[in-house]
Every structure is written in C-alpha cells, then in structure tokens.
Amino acid sequence: MNKILKINQIKKINGFIYLPGSKSISNRVLLLSAMSNGKTYLKNILKSDDTQYMINTLKILGVKFKRKNNTNNYKIISKGDSIFNNIKMNIFLGNAGTAMRSLTAAFCLGLNDIILTGEDRMKNRPIGHLIDALIQGGANIKYLEKIKYPPLHIRGGFIGGNININGNISSQFLTSLLIISPLAKNNTIIFIKNKLVSKPYIDMTLKLMKIFGISVKIKNNYFFIKGNQKYIAPKKYLIEGDASSASYFLAASAIKGKSISLYGINVEKSIQGDSKFINVLKKIGTLIYNNNNFIYCKKNILRGISLDMNDMPDAAMTLAILGLFSKGITNILNIYNWRVKETDRLYAMSKELNKIGAKIKEGSNYLYIKPNNIIKSAIIDTYNDHRIAMCFSLISLFKQIIIKNPKCVNKTFPNYFIEFSKISSFYL
Template sequence: MKNILTLQPINKIQGSIFLPGSKSISNRVLLLSALAKGSTKLINLLNSDDINHMLNALKKLGINFVLSHNKKECLIMGNDGIFKPKKKIKLFLGNAGTVIRPLTALLSLNEKCDIILTGEPRMKERPIKHLVDSLKNGGAVIEYLEKKNYPPIHIKGGFKGNKFIKINGSISSQFLTSLLMISPLIKGNTVINIYNNLVSKPYIDITIKLMKVFGIYVENNNYKQFKIYGQQNYISPGEYIIEGDASSASYFLSAAAIKGGTVRLENINKNSIQGDIKYINILKSMGAIINYGKNYISCTKNTLKSINMDLNDIPDVAMTLAVTSLFAKGITTIKNIYNWRVKETDRLQAMSNELKKTGAKIITGNDYIIIFPPKYINKVIIETYNDHRIAMCFSLLSLSNNSVSIINPNCTSKTYPNFFKEFKKISFYN
C-alpha cells in the first residue's frame, strides 16, 4: 500500500524557520575536508540521505571522522591528499549526484584501484558519460557494468591528467565540479575547456568559493575555461559553518508570498554563496514583499503576477516557481530547463503531469514549460516519482482552498527529512 500524506487547506502562513545546512555545500565541504591537511570541524551539516551516502563512502574509503549525536556537527581528520584504498570496495550511493560524480573523478586519480560505484535504479538512468570520457582521455580506466554511459561503473584508476581537459557543460555542472576539485591534486597544471553552454553556473561558483576556503585558487575565464595549478594541497580552515539551504528556503518563501503573514528564515542571507538565493528576486519581481538582515530573510504576501524567465542557472527553484505560478495572475513561462530531464526523475514530464491535475493548462517543449493557471485549483493526489523536490513544491497546493495528497512523502529525506514537520509549524488552519 502506498504511503500518502494529506495536507489540509491552510488558512494562513506565519512564523520562523531555522534552515538546515545546504546540501550542495555540505557534500562539497565533506569531500574537501577529507582531502585536506589537518582536521576540520563542520557546523550545521545537513542530516539527510545524500549526506549520509557521502559519509558512508568516506568511512569505507578509510577517512576518520566524529559525527555529533544530532549529526549536525562533524570533525573530519583530513587525509592530506587522495584516498588510497588497498582492497576492492563497492559503494552504494543512492541517487546522490553530488556524491557519485566527484568520487568518480577523485578515485580515478589512484595509480591502481578496484572500486565499484552504484546506486538506486534512477541513478542508473542518470548520465555520467561526459565526465568519464574526460577522465579516460587522461588515462583513467573506467568500465560500465550495465548500460553504457551510465552507472554502475568500475574504477581502476590511472588518471594522470591532461594539460587540456575538455568537458561538455550542457548536461550537469557536477561534471565540471568533479574535475575542478581533483585538478590541484594532479602533478601538472590543468586547463579545463568547456564546450556547449555550461548549465547551473552558480553551482560552479559554490565549488570555486569552497576550494578557496581550503586554500586553492581557480582562474575562471567567463565559464569557458578554468585554470588550476597542480601539485597543491587542500589546507583545512579549521572550522566551517554551513549556511542554510537556499533551495529549501524557496518553499517557505513561496508559501508566505501566496498566503502570508510573514515567514522569517534564519541562517541565510542575501549574500549567500548559493545561486538559488536569486529566488528572492524572482518573488520580489512577482510582487512579494522581501526583507532581509544579517542572518535572515523574510517574505510577506502580496498579489502575485506571472513571470517569463530563463532559469538555466537555478533549475531546482524553477520547480517551486512552477507551482507558485498557479497562484499568480497571468501566464508563466520557464525557459532553458532541459537539465530538468536528467535529474532525480524527468522533471519536465513529471511537473507537466502533476500541474495538469490542478486544472492548469500546460505546454511543454524540449526545454521549457508554459503554465496557464486555473481559475480554481482542484483537489489532487500528487505522484512524487520518488523526487524530493516534487513532494516539497507541491505541498504549496494546500494553500488553495483544497487539500492535497502527496504519495511517498518520505522521499524528502534525500535532502530535508523534517520538511513536512517544519511546514506544519508555520501553517494555520480554519
């Protein structure tokens, strides 16, 4: 029997939320801390499935760490260089792209290793070809174990690096992030050339900023070419505080914009290093009232109007916008989001299917979605496709005058296990 959560119609949204740590930052700093010289104390680490997959992988690869009882603080003893596992290892990495892609690059730096990376069925449908091709061109021996160009993969090491590395930027920024993170550890200097348009550029900014925290400088030439000196060491900053997750912030901000009251989000500010912080500007341009201070952002309801935007840089919050647009006046167009198709599910197809249930008219193309909001939002049952972001963004339908039922609500454990508990905290009913 399917697990279903029904959210009753909410009359008003009001309150304060302390945001959990960013997933994108958490998994990057875990890996950088493990590679660094010295010990690093990470504060406000996200406690979720994707982070647990990284921690489990690091443990199996011989990295020592101490995790606090609430799993929000982690002291990592750095390895001062690449991991050198002596035995055959099989790592199950769920559906965590922020784990499998960087580890593929990192483990290929071994002269010789015997490691299999695998995951959930959806992971086996998520492409890894462009990253693997770049690594193979530098000498890595990597074999596909099932379907060509997709996990599971068998890594045997051997990547010596190339002075010039080419990578296709059009599918996932995580491929480039993976190459950037290993480049300082290669003997020679590295130049990474991007062909095709680089998607999700703000995630590359996160990678470069965090590498700098650990002592490594990356030269970024307009997202077309990146230069990194080789034979460097990551150096622990001693302590690093992880800011709140800007993607998770989008659901609460939208809830306030639709049916506030005011929602105040602690542990994040407008100078966040995450690209998804741009969502506050999107809501502002739609009519919401946004305020911010030293370590908070707040949003207050106002009449929302539609928007027409290219959201290639911030595809995750584009999903929140799609559902929010059901409550706006006019037709909303979200463009340049082809990479929705290669995420946790084919998000373009999934969002179209579920938005139509509300009574909205939806038009989709290869890389865009157009949303004509309905006069009245139907009572619906949302299929989540085991995709955490679909579960979270469609919770906003409870702000209509109808309940919404979410199939498999526990899929939010990928990035935000307590989401529905936190959402309830700011929800007031008739």
C-alpha cells in the same frame, strides 16, 4: 510516516523556520575535508540521505567523524588525498547524484578497483560526459550495464592534462573535475564547450576550493588548475542554510500573504545561486525583507513572468507552483537540465500540474503554465523526487492535497513536513 500523506486545506500560516544546512555545500566541503590532511570542523552539516551516503563512503576510506554532542557539527580527521588510492570495494550510493559524480572523479586519482552503483533511477541518470572527460585525463573506467550510465568499474589513473567537456548538461560534472584536478600529477586545462549551465554552482565550487587553499585560473572558455597541490583545511567552516529549501517557505508566504521568518542564511553574503530566488519573488509581486541571518516575504499581487531559470534549476520548480497562483502566464525557460535530475522533472512537473487544473505546455527546455481559476485537489505522484513532494505540498494552501511517498524528502530535508506543519494548521 505512511506511504501517502494527506494535507487538508491550510487556512493560515505564521512562524519561523531554522533552515537545514545546504546540501550542495555540505557534500562539497565533506569531500574537500576528506582530501585535506588533518582536522576540519564543519558546523551545520545537512543531515539527509545524500550527505549520509557521502559520509558513509568517507568513513569506509578511513576518515574519522566525531560528532559534537547531538548537533550537526563534526570534527573530521583525514590523511588527505591518499585515502583515494589502493581501494578495492563495491559502493552503493542510492540516488545521491552529487556523491556519485564527485566520488567517481575522486576514485580516479589513485589506482583502484571500485564498483560504484546506486538505485534504479541512478542507473538511468547519464554520466557519460563526466566519464569521457576523466578518460581524457588518463582514467580507466568501464560501464557495467548501460553505456554512459552507472554502475561503473573504476580503476583510477587520472593524471590531468587537456580536457574538453560539454558545459550545457550538468554543472556537477565540471565541479567533480575541478575538485580533483589540483591533486593530479600534471597541470589540467578544462575547456568548456557550449554554454555553461547552472554557473552559480561552479562559482560555489571555486569559492569553496579557495577556502581550502586552492585557486583556479579562469580565462574565457577554460579553467587552468596547477597539479601536485594539496588542500589545506580551514579549521572551521559554517555551512549556510539551504537556499533551495528556503524557496518553499518563501513561496508559502507569497501565496498566503502572511510573513514567515527564515533563519540561517544571509542572502547578501550567500554563495548559493538559489539565494537569488528572492529577486524572482520581487519580480512576480512579493515584498521581501532581509536582514543578516533571516528573511521573510509578504504577498502583494502575484503576476506571471517569462524568465530564464538556468542558474536556479531547483528554485525554478517552486516558481512553477507560484505560477498557479499568479495572474497571467508563467513561462520558465532554459531548464533542459531538469531532465537529468532525480527524475525527468519536465515530464513529471507537467503531468502533476495538469492534475491541479493548470494548462501546461512542456517543451524540450521550457515549461509554460497558464493558471486556472479553480485549483483542484489531487493525488500527487512524486517519482521518488524530494523536490516534487516539497513543491506540491504548497497546493494545500488552497486545496487538500495527497502526496505519495512523502519519505522521499529524506534525500535532502528529512524534517520538511514537520517544519511545514509548524507554520501552518497542518498536523502530522
């Protein structure tokens, strides 16, 4: 694929998609499997840059991965949490935020000498709140360049105790603390300051921890985790299809008024917060059908809405695109955490939506979108952000669009444009 991708106007869409495994679930269960002593069988692991950084690091630590035939199913063999002790190495994690944050915490469990680093964007993604929390639990961590940002020098030493952390920055910080706390020497109480953002991601973490044998007590504004525990592998675990990835195909169906079937996710049983995006689609005027392992939707009349999307920050970007094709104003609220993602998404989405012809107001934590009757063709800068590339591909349903750096989708959905071409008249 070239450095740019031109997608001509797509006149019709139809077909079905088998969704890749969830990135959020994949990286969590990969780490939990590594922390469990013995064998775990994981089915439908997402194949992407983010998961590959996690897998490569775990392999270096001695975790064995045996792939079944040519599938995304693996048998994972580990010696448990002891693999995170007595390690001296430099580890590069690209721009994989889930890997950087969770591995930062994991390496604090033992006594180590580790440098964690990544791409330039990773060096500008704040991690200070997590580091402060880990230090409260006894960890020895130093910043090597800019204070509160990677790269990090980690010597370990986390033993648990009472920890305070801001809940309104990134759910990944709390997830990282929750995952390591059962393995700490002492009991841990995590006190949450301010309102918890992206709560469904914390719920996901707790459900997965329980599947691996660990329960967490929750009371009001704190979590209690008993120390000196061990994770127990569930033998087999099927990773459900990625709900964030599903949002683009559902949006295509809503915009074009044609049905697309999605296989690999049951929205009634899903543990992903973005599975609730179908409720957002219903509110803006789509007809939704779902049954067991597939869902599809069909347009009625799309209308703008004002909605708090804090629980679905990734799918909120798809809603922004839908706002271009809706009657009336779309106001996406409580999305400050867009600013600490792969890029400053509030700034990036505002700038690129303006190119399409919409009237945009960018606030500190909201995005206001007033559609224009005429949607313009444009060259879209992706800021090396996979979700911006996938979102703006939907403009091709009405106008030709040019996507810069389309390979950035490798972060979570390497085959996205191939799959998109299957349901449209677009060919790579």
